[in-house]
Structure formats: C-alpha cells, structure tokens
Amino acid sequence: MxxxxxxxxxxxxxxxxxxxxxxxxxxxxxxxxxxxxxxxxxxxxxxxxxxxxxxxxxxxxxxxxxxxxxxxxxxxxxxxxxxxxxxxxxxxxxxxxxxxxxxxxxxxxxxxxxxxxxxxxxxxxxxxxxxxxxxxxxxxxxxxxxxxxxxxxxxxxxxxxxxxxxxxxxxxxxxxxxxxxxxxxxxxxxxxxxxxxxxxxxxxxxxxxxxxxxxxxxxxxxxxxxxDGQVVGGRIEVEIAGDIDQVMVALRRLPFVGDVRRHKDLIQIAVSSGDDHRQKISQCIHDEGAVVLQMTSSTVSLEDMFLTATADHGSKAKTR
Amino acid sequence: MSTEFSNSAFRSFADLAIGMRPMKAVFRRYTRLSSLQIGTLIVVGIVLLAATAVLQGDLEFLERNAILVTTDPLQTPLVLSVGMISLFLGLSAVIGVTSEVENGTLAVLLSGPVTTSSFLAGIVLGSLVFYSWSLLLVLGWSVLAATIINLHISAALLLMMAASYAVVFAVISLGLLISAWSQKRWTAILVYAAIVLLDIALRVLDRFIGSVPVQSESTRNDPWHFLRSVSGVLDRAVQWFSPFAKFDAMARALEFADYQQFFLQLMGTILFGVVMFFLASWLLKGQRA
Incomplete structure (x- = not known):
C-alpha cells in the first residue's frame, strides 16, 4: 500500500x-x-x-x-x-x-x-x-x-x-x-x-x-x-548429517544470521542481509564436521523479519 | 532548582491564562463528580451534625459555668465545618488526581492541549463550587441556629466564611501536591492522612501540655519544662504551615478586632495554597519530563 x-x-x-x-x-x-x-x-x-x-x-x-x-x-x-x-x-x-x-x-x-x-x-x-x-x-x-x-x-x-x-x-x-x-x-x-x-x-x-x-x-x-526481501534476505532451511546443536551454535555466530531454530531434523535460519548466504552457511556447517543433505531458501513473512531484526546481532537496514 | 521552579511557575500562570477551555472542561467534570456523589452529601450532613454538637456543648458549658467560651458561639462550629469539608475536598483531590494517573486518563489529557496547571486548576475550581454549596448549607444552619438561640449573624462570621475559601484552596492544593508527588492512590491517601493527623496531634499535644499547671519550683531539668519548649516550637511550626491553624488564628484575630493579623493570616493561607498548587503542577510536569 x-x-x-x-x-x-x-x-x-x-x-x-x-x-x-x-x-x-x-x-x-x-x-x-x-x-x-x-x-x-x-x-x-x-x-x-x-x-x-x-x-x-x-x-x-x-x-x-x-x-x-x-x-x-x-x-x-x-x-x-x-x-x-x-x-x-x-x-x-x-x-x-x-x-x-x-x-x-x-x-x-x-x-x-x-x-x-x-x-x-x-x-x-x-x-x-x-x-x-x-x-x-x-x-x-x-x-x-x-x-x-x-x-x-x-x-x-x-x-x-x-x-x-x-x-x-x-x-x-x-x-x-x-x-x-x-x-x-x-x-x-x-x-x-x-x-x-x-x-x-x-x-x-x-x-x-x-x-x-x-x-x-x-x-x-x-x-x-x-x-519481498528488498531489505533482508529471508529464511534458509538446512537438513544436515552431524551434530545439529553444535552446528546451530556455530550458525548463530555468523554476522548475517538472525534467528536460528530447530524444527525436527531441519535447521531454520533467518538471515539479515540481501546477499546469497548459502555458500557461507554450507562452509560453516562443513567446518563443524557436518554434511549438508538439503538446503532450501524461502520468502519470509514480516514475523520472520521481525525476529531477524530484533535478534541480538540484527543489523539496521532501510528501504524507500 | 529555584530558577527552574520559578520559570515553571511563570509558565504555569501563562498556561492558566490561555488554557481556559481545557480547564473549563475539567472543571465541569469535577463539579459534576462532586455534586453527584452521595458521599459528599453524607459528609455535609455529618459536618452540620458535628457543628450542632459543638454549639450545644458550648451553650451547655455557658449555662453550667456562666463563662463565655467565645464572643461568637457560631465561630467554633464554623471553624469545625470548614476544617471537615476542606479535609474531605483535599482527600477528593488526592483520589481524583491519582485515579487519573493510574487509569491512564491523565496521559491522554496531557498529550492533548491540557496542561498540568489547567488540569489542576479545573480540579480546584470544581471543588470550590462544591464548597460553595456546602457553605450555603452551613450559612443556612448558622441562620437557623442564630434564630433559635436568639443571636445575630455577625459581620466577623461572614468575613470568616469568605476567608474560608482560602483555607479550602490551601488544603486542596496540599492534596494535589501529595498526589502529584506520589502518583499512587493509596500512598497519597496515607501521606495525606498522616499529615492531617500530625497537624491535629501537634496542636492537641500543645494544648494538653499547656493545660498542665506550671509548678512554681519548676527548673530547666523539669521534664514538663522541656516538653513545653518542644511542643511550643512544634506548634509554632504548625502555625506557619497549617491552613487550619491559620484559620484558627484568623478567628482569634477577628475576636479581638485585629484586622491586620487577620489579613496577614489570610495572605499567608493564600500564599501557602498558591505555592502548593504550583509545586504540584511542577511536580506533575516533572514526572513527565
């Protein structure tokens, strides 16, 4: 509107x-x-x-x-x-x-x-x-x-x-x-x-x-x-083989990551910048000794953005 | 702090001058509120009963002892009536302001064109309208009592009635100050009650100690001597700060036709009320700022 x-x-x-x-x-x-x-x-x-x-x-x-x-x-x-x-x-x-x-x-x-x-x-x-x-x-x-x-x-x-x-x-x-x-x-x-x-x-x-x-x-x-992701990226879901808790801790340390949640065997990651972060996330998971089985990127709701932006390391972004 | 307060007081005067419309709306609400309450009518009824009891007591004393307690038997009932009604109005002001704070309505008012001083002035004026009705009843009672006991309503009594507005204003302003400082209903009510009780207690204590006969061999080590000195100091403090003590002093001054003293006490009471009022306005503003 x-x-x-x-x-x-x-x-x-x-x-x-x-x-x-x-x-x-x-x-x-x-x-x-x-x-x-x-x-x-x-x-x-x-x-x-x-x-x-x-x-x-x-x-x-x-x-x-x-x-x-x-x-x-x-x-x-x-x-x-x-x-x-x-x-x-x-x-x-x-x-x-x-x-x-x-x-x-x-x-x-x-x-x-x-x-x-x-x-x-x-x-x-x-x-x-x-x-x-x-x-x-x-x-x-x-x-x-x-x-x-x-x-x-x-x-x-x-x-x-x-x-x-x-x-x-x-x-x-x-x-x-x-x-x-x-x-x-x-x-x-x-x-x-x-x-x-x-x-x-x-x-x-x-x-x-x-x-x-x-x-x-x-x-x-x-x-x-x-x-539409003009301000921030969106949500990435990853299925991995390895220690999920350890990977989640490592993902939370990434500067562009807002909220990280576990949903059954999936890790849901809200990211706070418009760039494609999939490669960096794959690298992070690999560094923790886990293997990526599947990774999907999805559009986000305002709720996702809210959670991302208000997470501890959310960054300021503006659009007009 | 004094500069800040004087600036604030000046601004509050300006607010009052240009904030008449919001003040009028608040005033009308508080006028209606106080006249609608059954409690207010009960209070006036109790006041008139108490005044009757005091008058009857004085007359019986006169009959038994042939000693004139006062030159105007209607004066003590009037002082009592004014004291009781003003205490009630002070309490109403405390409850009114703290309720507005707790309900969030004050924030709505103050975020609009209402200023703290016009809001408080609306409460004071609304309360004074109620007081005028009460005073009319007290006057009616006085006329009735004077007719029954074959007295006349003296000019001094009418002057006291007019001066009582200053006392009521001062007590309401004290209530406003306490509520602006506390902002919590029960805390404000308790502080208000404590101040009133302290006032009464100090004056009763001074009269009690003063009534104990002085021993001729009394020395500085005599505990009564010490108590007399302490209560004397406290009573003088009460004389300075208590609107009721000032009203008492006005009554005494009129008995002795000491109009200068009457005027001084009246001015002191008005000044007390004005300072309390603008302190309340400043504090209420300060809570926001």
Whole structure:
C-alpha cells in the first residue's frame, strides 16, 4: 500500500535519545511520519517503543535530540501542536462515570470543538457502537472501550493519531472495523503512528514499518518491500548429517544470521542481509564436521523479519 | 532548582491564562463528580451534625459555668465545618488526581492541549463550587441556629466564611501536591492522612501540655519544662504551615478586632495554597519530563 509522500513530515525525530540513569531506552533515533501514511512501530518488549511514543506525545522529555511536530520544534507547552494530535493508550483510559457520547464531547470541548455532529455519530456506527451511544461507559466491555477510545481520538479532528496496541481486546470483526477506519483516516490525509506487537495486523495496516531493538531502528520499509526481501534476505532451511546443536551454535555466530531454530531434523535460519548466504552457511556447517543433505531458501513473512531484526546481532537496514 | 521552579511557575500562570477551555472542561467534570456523589452529601450532613454538637456543648458549658467560651458561639462550629469539608475536598483531590494517573486518563489529557496547571486548576475550581454549596448549607444552619438561640449573624462570621475559601484552596492544593508527588492512590491517601493527623496531634499535644499547671519550683531539668519548649516550637511550626491553624488564628484575630493579623493570616493561607498548587503542577510536569 504505497502512498504519495509529501515532502514535509508531520513528525520528524532527529537524534532522539532518552536515558534513565545508566540505561539508554532510546538511542540516537531518527523517525519521520508523513501526511497520509500509517507507520507501524514494532519491537520486542523493552525495545523503546513506549518511551519513544511518550516523548512524541510530550509526556516525557528527551535526554537529547529534537522532535519536530507540524513543522515546529515541539515541547510540552506547544499547545497548537498538541491540539493537532490525539492519543489512544494501551490502557482503557476512559471515564467510567460518563456516557459514551458525553465522553467524546468532553474531549471535543477540550480540543475547542462543538458538540458531536453527524461525522462523530458515523464513527460510532462504523465501529458498531451506535446502539451504545447513550450508555454508561462503565457497562462497556474492554473491546467496546477500546473502540470508544479510537472514536474519541478521531472525533477530536487530529492530523496525527498515535495508537498503542489499538486492536488489543478486540474480536476479529472489531479488528477489521478498526483497520478499515484507520485506513479511511489515512485516505482522508491523516497520519497514524501505531505501536503494536501484532505483526500480522501491522502488516495489513501499515504503509511503512519501523522495527526497533534496544532503542534503535533496526529495520524500516514498507511491509511488501520487507516481504519481498528488498531489505533482508529471508529464511534458509538446512537438513544436515552431524551434530545439529553444535552446528546451530556455530550458525548463530555468523554476522548475517538472525534467528536460528530447530524444527525436527531441519535447521531454520533467518538471515539479515540481501546477499546469497548459502555458500557461507554450507562452509560453516562443513567446518563443524557436518554434511549438508538439503538446503532450501524461502520468502519470509514480516514475523520472520521481525525476529531477524530484533535478534541480538540484527543489523539496521532501510528501504524507500 | 529555584530558577527552574520559578520559570515553571511563570509558565504555569501563562498556561492558566490561555488554557481556559481545557480547564473549563475539567472543571465541569469535577463539579459534576462532586455534586453527584452521595458521599459528599453524607459528609455535609455529618459536618452540620458535628457543628450542632459543638454549639450545644458550648451553650451547655455557658449555662453550667456562666463563662463565655467565645464572643461568637457560631465561630467554633464554623471553624469545625470548614476544617471537615476542606479535609474531605483535599482527600477528593488526592483520589481524583491519582485515579487519573493510574487509569491512564491523565496521559491522554496531557498529550492533548491540557496542561498540568489547567488540569489542576479545573480540579480546584470544581471543588470550590462544591464548597460553595456546602457553605450555603452551613450559612443556612448558622441562620437557623442564630434564630433559635436568639443571636445575630455577625459581620466577623461572614468575613470568616469568605476567608474560608482560602483555607479550602490551601488544603486542596496540599492534596494535589501529595498526589502529584506520589502518583499512587493509596500512598497519597496515607501521606495525606498522616499529615492531617500530625497537624491535629501537634496542636492537641500543645494544648494538653499547656493545660498542665506550671509548678512554681519548676527548673530547666523539669521534664514538663522541656516538653513545653518542644511542643511550643512544634506548634509554632504548625502555625506557619497549617491552613487550619491559620484559620484558627484568623478567628482569634477577628475576636479581638485585629484586622491586620487577620489579613496577614489570610495572605499567608493564600500564599501557602498558591505555592502548593504550583509545586504540584511542577511536580506533575516533572514526572513527565
């Protein structure tokens, strides 16, 4: 899903670093989000995604680096920049004592907007909440609260929507509805920065994927370019005669190898560069005194790439 | 740190000036929240019952001993009412802020156009609206009591009622400061309770020790002498920092028509509230930054 990219990013992050004592949660990170695109932020726990989002949202001050929001260098008091941004956290973060429409209107008032109009009612309909519009939020299920949070975020008319795990607690129908709504928002020119652990969902939703590890971007590209191996190679499966465990240890030492797993008698190797590594892998196996019986190379899913890029010796790669 | 705080306080003033709209939304929510709760009505009921009991006790004492406890019998019930309601509102502020932190709603608000100072100001104003309703009931009770015991509502009492807003503001701001520092509901509630109990305990201790008759042969080695000195120092500290002690001092100043002292205590209470408020705003911002 390629989109026409505007020259000026809505959000531009340069050299962003956040340290908590000796621990560096985000390390010299660069990131751009352009108008009308959905950017998926992926990474294992502790990769620095939440810290990055907190800094973008003005909830956490960076140790160093710059965040430019809507062309202006943002800081916590940049009210106009923050008025153009909306955030849906991973937690429910909803006022239980309110009724659904009242909750949305509370935020519309904060953002200087009039009470909900037909567009907002349409959002309720799109996310199957129209029957609950006058119901107390306390009676909502987790999934309904999640959808209401998204309605609230869109109803404040933002240019940039920041979402943390937007489809958590949603049933399959809800996931599809949310995905379609976010893609519609993208088509309307809004940008979405979404952080998630659900790789499959990000693959379906995002125009661009950014994979983080140890506070840095280790992989960036469109889901299709990553899948097609434009960024990284792929997965190689090897059947060998010899000591499989010993060979796996040796393979893990190779710089271009990400994840190494054993599946019955096969060794599955995720590689992190576009070159053909089969010869080097054969040599490595031979050096360990084993014999290659069969070797196949296959295309990869985003999950494979995620595992490769976030493995200990994954290397940074970018594509446009 | 002081420069950082003064810059932050200045910025907070600016925020308040231009952040009226978000503040209004938060204010309306907190106004509605406090008026809807049955607990708040129960608290006001208990306050009026306590005020009645205190007034009755004073009148009975007057009847038995023919000693006038105070020139205005309605003053002590008023001080008690203000103390109880402000404690309740301070506690509500503690629970309000920490709930917003724990539920994640504060992060949603602060990532938008809401600033920490406009958020906290919304809570303070919402609480003061509730206090106004409570004060109206206290005034109604005072009029009723004055009619029954054939007294009149003095100008000093009305002045005390007006000054009580400063006390309520100071106590709410103290609650905000504790919750901004702690960010955890139960920790904040416990710290708030501990500070209030310490305030009460120190003042009761000082009165108790002060009531023990001084022996004519008392020396510096006398333990009562030492305790008197210690409690005196502690009581002076409480006088400086406690809004309740200041309200007491305002009441005493009005009894003796010492308007300068009344004004000084009032200004001290407002200053205490303002410092607590901006410290809370600064801390809440600091937790983010």
């Amino acid at each position: 390629e989109t026409e990219r505007s020259a000026t990013p809505l959000l531009s992050v340069r050299g962003l670093t956040k340290e908590f004592g000796a621990f560096r949660a985000v390390n010299d990170l660069d990131l751009d989000v352009y108008p009308g695109e959905i950017v998926g932020l992926l990474g294992p726990n502790g990769a620095g995604k939440s810290t990055l989002l907190s800094m973008v949202l003005g909830l956490l001050a960076p140790t160093s680096g710059e965040i430019s929001l809507f062309g202006a260098t943002t800081h916590q008091e940049n009210r106009e920049a923050r008025r153009r941004m909306s955030y849906v956290p991973e937690t429910q973060a909803i006022y239980d004592e309110m009724i659904a429409l009242e909750y949305v209107d509370f935020f519309r008032e904060i953002y200087g907007l009039p009470e909900s109009d037909d567009d907002v009612l349409d959002l309720f309909e799109r996310l199957d909440l129209e029957k609950w519009i006058n119901s107390r939020v306390a009676n909502f299920s987790m999934g309904m609260k999640r959808r209401l949070g998204l309605i609230r975020a869109i109803a404040t008319d933002p240019d940039l929507i920041v979402l943390d795990e937007p489809v958590a607690n949603l049933d399959p129908r809800g996931i599809v509805k949310v995905r379609e709504l976010l893609q519609q928002q993208r088509d309307l020119g809004r940008s979405v920065l979404v952080s998630s652990h659900l790789l499959g969902e990000i693959e379906l939703l995002a125009d661009r994927v950014i994979v983080m590890r140890n506070g840095s971007v280790v992989l960036e590209g469109t889901p299709s370019s990553i899948r």
